[in-house]
Amino acid sequence: MTRRLERPGPLLALVFALGFALTVAIPFAVNAAIVDPRVHDLPATGASISYQPVDGSAGVAYRAPGGWFYRESEVGSDSQRFSAPGESASIEVRFVPARTTARATLEDARGQDAGGLDLQTVAAGPSASRGERLWAMLPDGGAVGVAQIDVSGWAVVVTASGTAPGGAWTIVPDLLASVTTTEAESHTTDTTDGAS
Amino acid sequence: MSWLLVPLTLAGAVAVVWYRLPTVVADPVVAVVAVGAQAVLGALLLLLLWAIDPLRPLGRPWIIVATAVVWGGGMCVFLSGFLNEQIDAVAAKLSLDPDLVLSAPVIEEAVKLLGVLALIGVGRRWVRDPLDGFVLGAAVGIGFLTVENVTYALSAAAEARDAAVPVTEAVTQSLLVRSALAVGSHSLYAGIAGFGLAALIVLHGRGRTGRGIAVFAAALTTTLAAHLLWDAEWGLTSPANVIPPAVIAVALVVIAAVLLRRGRLRLRTPTPAPADAPGTPASAP
Numbered sequence: 001m002t003r004r005l006e007r008p009g010p011l012l013a014l015v016f017a018l019g020f021a022l023t024v025a026i027p028f029a030v031n032a033a034i035v036d037p038r039v040h041d042l043p044a045t046g047a048s049i050s051y052q053p054v055d056g057s058a059g060v061a062y063r064a065p066g067g068w069f070y071r072e073s074e075v076g077s078d079s080q081r082f083s084a085p086g087e088s089a090s091i092e093v094r095f096v097p098a099r100t101t102a103r104a105t106l107e108d109a110r111g112q113d114a115g116g117l118d119l120q121t122v123a124a125g126p127s128a129s130r131g132e133r134l135w136a137m138l139p140d141g142g143a144v145g146v147a148q149i150d151v152s153g154w155a156v157v158v159t160a161s162g163t164a165p166g167g168a169w170t171i172v173p174d175l176l177a178s179v180t181t182t183e184a185e186s187h188t189t190d191t192t193d194g195a196s
Numbered sequence: 197m198s199w200l201l202v203p204l205t206l207a208g209a210v211a212v213v214w215y216r217l218p219t220v221v222a223d224p225v226v227a228v229v230a231v232g233a234q235a236v237l238g239a240l241l242l243l244l245l246w247a248i249d250p251l252r253p254l255g256r257p258w259i260i261v262a263t264a265v266v267w268g269g270g271m272c273v274f275l276s277g278f279l280n281e282q283i284d285a286v287a288a289k290l291s292l293d294p295d296l297v298l299s300a301p302v303i304e305e306a307v308k309l310l311g312v313l314a315l316i317g318v319g320r321r322w323v324r325d326p327l328d329g330f331v332l333g334a335a336v337g338i339g340f341l342t343v344e345n346v347t348y349a350l351s352a353a354a355e356a357r358d359a360a361v362p363v364t365e366a367v368t369q370s371l372l373v374r375s376a377l378a379v380g381s382h383s384l385y386a387g388i389a390g391f392g393l394a395a396l397i398v399l400h401g402r403g404r405t406g407r408g409i410a411v412f413a414a415a416l417t418t419t420l421a422a423h424l425l426w427d428a429e430w431g432l433t434s435p436a437n438v439i440p441p442a443v444i445a446v447a448l449v450v451i452a453a454v455l456l457r458r459g460r461l462r463l464r465t466p467t468p469a470p471a472d473a474p475g476t477p478a479s480a481p
Contacts, residue, residue, distance in 0.1 A: 012317045016310065017200060023306045024275065027282035036289045055360050073288045 089162035208271025230349035267311035268339025301423035326395035333390020337383035380445025
């Protein structure tokens with residue numbers, strides 16, 4: 001018996017190619033086609049979202065924008081996405097390990113140098129914790145920002161995309177200004193504070 | 197089909213290494229230990245497969261089995277990594293019971309079976325009996341489970357570090373538990389599904405397509421059900437809860453033993469093969 005591998009019929013090759021393409025495409029297509037029915041509106045006063053490290057050290061919290069909404073599938077313990085009414089804009093907020101500076105944290109989170117960004121300092125709110133807060137507009141019309149609190153090993157990184165509500169991304173520095181530290185022991189994302 | 201299978205197999209192997217490289221770089225010692233342990237496990241499982249293969253005397257090119265292993269450990273693991281996320285997202289949107297993980301059985305078994313199909317395509321001459329599909333599927337499964345075990349060990353190390361618990365203990369536990377359960381999991385899922393696919397092709401060649409479809413459907417249903425039940429949230433922190441997955445593993449071993457025994461009986465009593473189906477010495481399953 002020859003040990004040479006055979007050429008299969010074109011039908012088998014077609015079945016394989018089609019099966020492979022469908023196996024890859026169908027999960028993406030189905031996921032994209034199904035809109036998450038579990039949508040929750042944030043109240044006008046917003047909602048407090050916090051992250052507490054599992055080692056019990058100081059965590060961070062921020063205030064999500066009032067009037068926006070989120071889908072359950074887009075909110076996790078370390079990242080959350082909120083959308084403006086009509087989905088004209090969205091912000092993604094991530095809790096990330098803090099680096100030596102807020103700029104370094106932002107670069108690490110984005111995976112690219114921040115040299116091309118015009119980073120602006122954000123003034124902290126009266127009840128916010130001490131730390132470094134920076135934000136910048138992006139060339140594509142979006143915005144990014146980072147808030148790094150002195151006593152926490154974690155920082156908040158915000159990425160905004162879409163059409164800025166009212167023509168300006170004031171929502172980004174406002175969110176960064178609201179960042180505070182937390183001391184809770186549990187590892188949770190708290191969306192119960194005013195979220196519906 | 198080799199023009200399609202070979203690039204995809206190589207691309208899968210490169211992709212899984214590239215995709216997992218950050219975790220390997222983060223824990224090089226864990227990576228070396230895990231790869232070494234799983235290389236030994238893979239070799240032992242392949243040796244076991246070689247020993248129980250009733251078709252071994254008829255010959256089979258080693259390159260087919262090797263490609264099966266690389267397909268399982270490369271393309272299957274790589275694709276499952278992000279396709280499972282899509283199915284999980286769909287299940288979450290539909291509020292399906294989170295304790296039942298649909299993604300793993302559906303995606304992983306589909307990608308593994310595609311590998312068996314491609315291997316049958318390039319090695320049709322060596323598909324003389326449905327057991328050839330079992331061997332190819334089991335080889336794909338061995339590749340899958342060994343590479344997946346390495347990724348689980350690396351994840352266990354990262355999680356242990358984040359939780360400030362001993363990394364060595366977490367990695368050892370992950371490797372030991374998953375290696376101990378290796379025989380009754382991915383290798384047999386894919387082996388049984390591969391048996392069904394080969395039965396469909398062999399029986400179709402003998403003009404018994406209906407029976408082939410029935411065997412394929414039964415094998416695929418068994419595989420999907422076993423994988424679904426295996427991945428259900430049993431709460432394995434309690435020793436008593438290990439019983440259900442252990443029962444599944446034993447059931448798969450029994451099914452595989454029955455298929456092998458019946459295969460041996462078929463091979464002892466060969467029937468004349470049709471003229472248009474060279475190399476098919478065995479009768480129907």
